[in-house]
Amino acid sequence: xxxxxxxxxxxxQAGGSLRxxxxxxxxxLRNYVMGWFRQAPxxxxxxxxxxxxxxxxxxxxxxxxxxxxISRDNAKNTVYLQMNSLKPEDSAVYYCxxxxxxxxxxxxxxxxxxxxxxxxxxxx
Numbered sequence: 277x278x279x280x281x282x283x284x285x286x287x288x289q290a291g292g293s294l295r296x297x298x299x300x301x302x303x304x305l306r307n308y309v310m311g312w313f314r315q316a317p318x319x320x321x322x323x324x325x326x327x328x329x330x331x332x333x334x335x336x337x338x339x340x341x342x343x344x345x346i347s348r349d350n351a352k353n354t355v356y357l358q359m360n361s362l363k364p365e366d367s368a369v370y371y372c373x374x375x376x377x378x379x380x381x382x383x384x385x386x387x388x389x390x391x392x393x394x395x396x397x398x399x400x
Contacts, residue, residue, distance in 0.1 A: 277303065283298075284296040293360045295359070306350050310373070311381060323337050335382070343361045346358075368396060375387035
């Protein structure tokens with residue numbers, strides 16, 4: 277079992293930055309693909325970013341490419357999502373997830389473990 281806890285969300289003005297953290301316990305993240313997803317009110321949960329354990333392969337949704345960066349510290353069993361140039365449409369609950377496949381990194385079903393989420397609100 278892997279327990280994931282997100283933190284770092286909050287209220288920020290458009291153009292600002294936030295860094296989300298996802299701390300894991302129960303098992304090392306070393307062998308897991310880590311992903312970030314988000315869900316806005318009334319919308320489906322959508323893929324944001326994913327990385328394999330060695331960070332040699334990272335993927336991003338087109339809507340965040342060039343603005344968001346996923347990184348991980350396997351020694352600390354923590355994954356981060358650096359979010360820059362935030363826009364109001366980035367407002368959502370952000371979830372981190374742990375899974376096993378970079379082939380289906382964009383699919384919710386590819387992830388076995390999920391955190392509870394952290395709210396990000398971007399004001400215009």
